[in-house]
Amino acid sequence: MNSDPALSEKSVVQRAAAIAARLMAIKLESMLDDTGRFTYAYNLDPDVTVASDYNWLRHFGAIYSLTQAYEMKIEGPRYERLAPALSFAKIQTFGQVEGLGEKRLGVWCRPEFETYLENSTIKTGGVGLALLVFARAAKLGLAAVELTDLNRLQAxxxxxxxxxxxxxxxxxxxxxxLAGKASLYYPGEAALGLIAHHKLTGSKTSLEAAQDALLYLELCRRTDFTLPPDHWALIASAEILPYVHGEAQMRIVDHARRISQDIMQSQVRHTKTLLDGAFTNDGRTTPTAARLEGLSAAATMFHPESEFRSDLMRAVELGVAFLARATFLDGPNAGAVPGAIGRRPGTSPEDLDFNRGATEVRIDYIQHALSACLGYRRYIL
Structure with a gap:
């Protein structure tokens, strides 16, 4: 019998992560209808009205996590249903970009799906994620993908x-x-899509563009006292590392180290509450899940015997335990991940607003949690 408490605790987290990941993958796939559209969100509280918006970046993100589950041989989901999900997205979003020529293909987010938009908009992160999931689907044999489409997204x-x-x-x-308006996560998402394009096609141009994107992030953040929790940049950094060398590699690794350090410093520990392992004090699940995705990927960039790698592994383990506690394990909501691990007891407008979100289940909540658990199993164990 194993008498080491640390090893016993680790085995418990491993088992919890395996169970949660399988249930999440099954749940996420079950939220796809026959047209390839997800049930984007629902609320565990029947008195809460759910908005009708449909965010395409989260559609692609959900597919991304299911391709990860397929790659890791998670049993249960019907992965053949990803082909209609890709086809639905292509029909609804792919289109030419006026003024940029036929060689360039945009991913259009339109007001009929995202009602806050005044005009149809291409989000760079959306193009990056579309390129990522279509390239992965082609590589894994999950769907028939036209190489021309991938090359036009890259363009x-x-x-x-x-x-x-x-x-x-x-x-x-x-x-x-648009000038002067930037999104934190889009550069990392774009870089990840370009790396996936390189892996599929061997395009040196894609690899160079991804490297330039990550080096720009490192340069512009070099003198910042704290760095944002840019998990997409961490994932892209880990993916590109085998292809870069010399000073570029050192800069990318240093950038990843600094992001990871700042993320780990925000982790809730030793409270003996449900919040242990979270990266925010309010118990929201997705901020923790996204950070865990980044930390798991970043761990691969450091020597297995290094103290920093050990710190990353422990942080990820604690975080995954938090996510497992937040996941429904049985009943009709098995595999669902709500917005927060619990509701607030107060009755202020802020508390009530938080509680409406705490009981919401959305595809990106499940997606990030699934990717976090899979990252733990793939990179940390």
Whole structure:
């Protein structure tokens, strides 16, 4: 019998992560209808009205996590249903970009799906994620994918990238690229899509563009006292590391180390409450799950025997235990991940608003938690 408490605790987390990941994958796939559209969100509280918006970045993100589950041989989901999900997204979002030529393909987010938009908009992160999931689906044999589409998505990202490696975040129909408005996560998502394109096609241009994007992030954050929890940049950094060398590699690794350090410093520990392992004090699940995705990927960038790698592994283990506690394990909601691990006891407007979100189940809540658990199993164990 194993008498080491640390090893016993680790085995419990491993088992919890395995169970949670399988249930999440099954739940996420079950939220796909026959057209390839997800049931985007529902609320565990029947008195709460759920918004009708449909976010395409989260559609692609959900597919991404299911391709990860397929790659890791998670049993249960019907992975053949990913082909209609990709086809539905292509029909609804793919389109030419006025003024940029036929070689460039945009992923259009339209007001009929995202009602807060005034005009149809291409989000650079959406193009990056679309390129990522279509390239992965082609590589894994999950769907028939036209290489022309992938090359045109890549061409759009190259057009959106500036000389310094940064990106225009938005292209608005009738207006063009928006100046002065940027999204934190889009560069990492774009870089990850470009790396996936390189892996599938061998495109050196894609690899160079992804490297330029990550080096730009490192440079512009070099003197910042704290770095944002940019998990997409961490994932992209881990993916590109085998292909870069010398100073570029050192800069990318240093950037990943600094992001990871700042994330780990925010972790809740030793409270003996449900919040242990979370990265926010309010118990929201997705901020923790996304950070865990980044930390798991970042761990692969450091020597297995290094103290920093050990710190990362412990942080991920604690975080995954938090996610497992937040996941429904049985009943009709098995595999569902709510917005928060619990509701607030207060009755202030802020508390009531938080509680409405705490009981919401959305595809991106499940997606990030699934990817976090799979990352733990793939990179940490």
């Amino acid at each position: 759009y990202l190259l057009e959106a990238q500036k000389e310094d490696g940064s990106f225009h975040s938005f292209f608005v129909e009738g207006e063009g690229f």
